[in-house]
Amino acid sequence: MTTYDDTEENGMNERGALLDFPGADELATAGHVEPLSERTLARVLAEVEAAVATEGAAGAKAGVVAVTPIRRLTGRRRALIGLLAMAAVATGVVTYANNGTSSAGTHSEARTGTAAVFLDDISTVAASQSASSGKYWKMRTTVGDEYISQSMDEYVVSSGKAAKKGRHPDWQFGPKDLDWNGLDQLTTDPAQLLALLQTAPRPKSISPFDQAASLLTESPAGPKLRAGVFKAMAGLKGVKLVGQVKDSTGRGGTAVEFAEAKSVGQVIVDPKTSAILEYTFTWTAGPSKGKVTHHTVLSAGFTDKIG
Template identity: 30%
Template sequence: MTDNAQPHGSIDVLDFPGADDLIAAGRVEPPSSRVVEAALAQVSAGLVVVPLEAPRRKPSRSRRLLVAAAAVAAIAAGAVAYPVIGVGESRPPASASAAEFLNRMAATAAGASETDAPYWKVHVEVDNEDDRQRRSTSWFDREGHLWSRNLDGSIEKPSPGSKLKAWPVGDRFLTWKQLESLPTAPDALERRLGDDAFGKASALLQDAPLAPEVRAALFRIMARTEGVKLIGQVEDTKGRKGTAVEFTGRPGWMEDPATGKRTIFPSRTTRLVIDPESGKLLESYDTAKGMPDSRSTYLEVGPVDRVG
């Protein structure tokens, strides 16, 4: 390679007045260890911002096909035709700061204790166009039987043949007992989730009864998802302090198999507020251009010994 040749794929970063003089100056001695240590101290103190780029993952196909949750339900009911969903182009890589934070949450999640409690409680406040603002409290057992608190304070018990509580994982819905068989390796778990791994991982982390190793794997999947951003310290709607990360998915479309008509969906942005001490999700927001916001605030999620 000649002195003027540029390596394939390189970027000319010395494009400023005086660059030629700098190049002609020849080799410059590296800074002393004292200077390096001082610079690192400033970075740690937040005085210096160093732009970093996380390693890129293998590019995904520009268009993928997946089945919507509604379509999965239709297939389970025996329907033959189902809508096809497509997604757009790839996103920019995750910021190093978001990846670092989410990997730290993975370590926190992995250090949590297993539970042998018989029930799982979810007390959540939602605010969206359909439901407005409302609170609900539910309990589930490991088989998926559901108890819920009525508006008058009474508790509605599961009836024979009632629908079991289950969480979406890939193209299936799994009860608490079935969630226990999920793989703990991030690669294997991401394959189970399928497309939109960030959205499916965040949905599980919100209120699903997961083993600590599975929660850790979900955080690691989100950490390496392209396009995740660290927002920083925020307060949720209840004044609880947390750290927010944000992810904007690709635009998508749904095609009616009967008519061939295609409906375009705008890209949606999900913001998660996470308690940095426990790794629990405090709140989630979903927004899309031209559509109202949707918020879920998790007031209490975890194992309990009894219903009520």
């Protein structure tokens, strides 16, 4: 029996040959992406082979095109594949997996796209969640348990004892400062929400991305409002899909981020429930350069009592 040997004439094995093209290094370091579905992978390979066949058709006899296997590509054909790889890196296309079953149905196929595609899908997941209510909004974080009352009083529980912390700040949203009741009066239309986020900033206002992230992370917004805010975020310029990551506790999720002049904000979302797992704020310039703040939410929901 002959042992299979994938070494080419130039001494490269198959993996080395596949990565022997311009842009391979950039592609390898572009970040982790989830495996493509069989259907998507087949389509991509078909497009690559078609491109190779087209390139090699020049000078061939009419009606006769020989397609060379990818691992045997050399010269101009490797350069062609390199251009395709470089295009993938340049456009920032990554994949995310929306796995699991929710009331919206089963999502198992990896998707390729941008932040807008991901946020649009998450909007659908958010809208499918059940509406609920209660006297308090409770967030269990890595720091402790926090409660917000309908009158915006904030409480913390430490060593089993509850203490009033003060009044929780209203949530900024464009020109509005929203308390608990204000959330119910806010439009849920994505276009109108985006218009609010894009209004001229007020003194000391946080960025539109931070406004949306804060409302989604900390407020008792209902399913329809959360769905609208996710879609509005998709319309913000500069929002980037990072892909699958892990938060500071090791939970997996999908991250989107927004870079400003001196900082980067990143939100990690559970694609099965639309819940915000963690919001990270990183200073990239100024006296606080390098400082990173994590707000990690272990669970959130309504309750009728503290403790």
